[in-house]
Amino acid sequence: MNTLKNNVVGLHTGSVYEDIRTFIDKFQSIHTQMAYERHIRSFFTWFASGKTLEVLDREDLYIRNADIIKYQLFLRKHSADYSNTTINTIMAAIHSLYEFLEINEYEVNSKYAKVDVLPDDSEGAGSLYYHEAEMMADLVRKQRKGQEKSALIRLAYTTSLRKSSLLDLEWTDITKNPEDAYFLVTTIGKGGxxxxxxxxxxxxxxxLQIKEQDYYQKYKDNKIFHLSTTTIQSMMDSLKKEMGIPTERNIVFHSFRNVAASYGTLEEVKDHLNHSDINTTNKYYRHKMKDYSQSISLRMEDRIDEEVFQKLSREELIEVIMNQSVGVLIQMKKDAQAIMEGKGDL
Incomplete structure (x- = not known):
């Protein structure tokens, strides 16, 4: 009789993985299920010494609040440059799981899995302009590993790849385009x-000049960059100090990704940034480069003499042109090139 009773109980007592799977599957949205599974797997890989969800024991679930805080700090320093909003989402998923486990009589206390919510940073990294990014790439050459740092910065603001993707790049990820004189950089970005x-x-x-550096000869892993996140942070801090960039601008390495927002159409920027939804592009990037100087409320008050340009010297006119925003300057260059081609001077 006892044997039969134990077997019946056993039918209703799932493994840790089965219970976690039940928690994940209770959400109707497939997107939510996938996100929660990804967040939970990543957490236990970090917390349970690399264990997968499928082999977790009940003992692996025991947690202290200090452990959760450490994980939050780990995410904040992660090379993936997680936003506060993303980190809050990840931590909420873990806390929700522990609430589920506690209700289902696991020996855990869900309140220990709760951490303070990080402040909203939906505005993201501060805006960095093209000429500032160029200046950083030049100035950093004076630092240790200067050529490598300079190439990293230039590749960052040119490709808009995330820091984690850049640091994972291998030489074999760059291939020569068979038809034209340019190269293709291929990565696995956010969301795989x-x-x-x-x-x-x-x-x-x-x-390629990175390979010519003496120190680089010791690396045999085929990776392009060998810079730690701490080194990159120190690099950014010193560059901002040297250039006099105020703290309130919130310039971080991720700001290099924003440089491309001043180029092309919204659709082109979306493709360049590898966004799935154009609304993401519009929300987080295009508004950063909005030129308020061209707003209707200002233009309607504009009563500047129509012949003002004719009163400037050549040098003064060039100075005015070069001080325009990147987007305006590029368009002016294209217009000038078209005129020159029309004259047969090119």
Whole structure:
């Protein structure tokens, strides 16, 4: 009789994985299920010494609040440059799981899995302009591993790849385009999406110069960059100090990704940034580069003399042109080139 009773109980007592799977599957949205599973797997890989969900024991679930706080700090320093919003989402998934486990009589206390919510940073990294990014790439050459750092910065603001993707790049991830004189950089980005971005032959040559550095000869792992996140943070801090960039601008390495937002149409920027939804592009990037100087409320008050340009010297006119925003300047260059081609001077 006892044997039969134990067998009946056993039918209703799932493994740790089965219970976690039940928790995940209770959500109707497939997207939510996938996100929660990804967050939970990543957490236990970190917390349970690399164990997968399928082999977790009840003992692996025991947690202290200090452990959860450490994981939050781990995410904040992660090379993937997680936003506060993303980290809050991840931590909420873990806390929700522990609430489920506690209700289902696991020896855990869900309140220990709760951490303070990080402040909203939906505005993301501060806006960095093209000429500032170029200046950083030049200034950093004076630092230790200067060529490597300079190439990293230039590749960052040219391709808009995330820091984690850049640091994972291997030489075999860059291939020569068979038809034209440029190269293709292929990575696996956020959400496991494959993404390919072209770069110029000049930029590829600059990357190759990293191999010529004496210290680089010790590396045999085929990776392009060998810079830690701590080194990159120190690099950014020193560059901002040298350039006098105020703290309130919130310039971080992720800001290099924003540089491309001033180029092309919204659809082109979406493709370049590898966004799935164009609304994401519009929300987080295009508004950063909005030129309020061209707003209707200002233009309607504009009563500047129509012949003001004719009163400037050549040097003064060039100075005015070069001080325009990147997007305006590029369009002016295209217009000038078209005029020159029409005159047969090119």
């Amino acid at each position: 999406k494959k993404h390919t971005v072209p770069i110029s032959s000049d930029l590829f040559k600059e990357l």
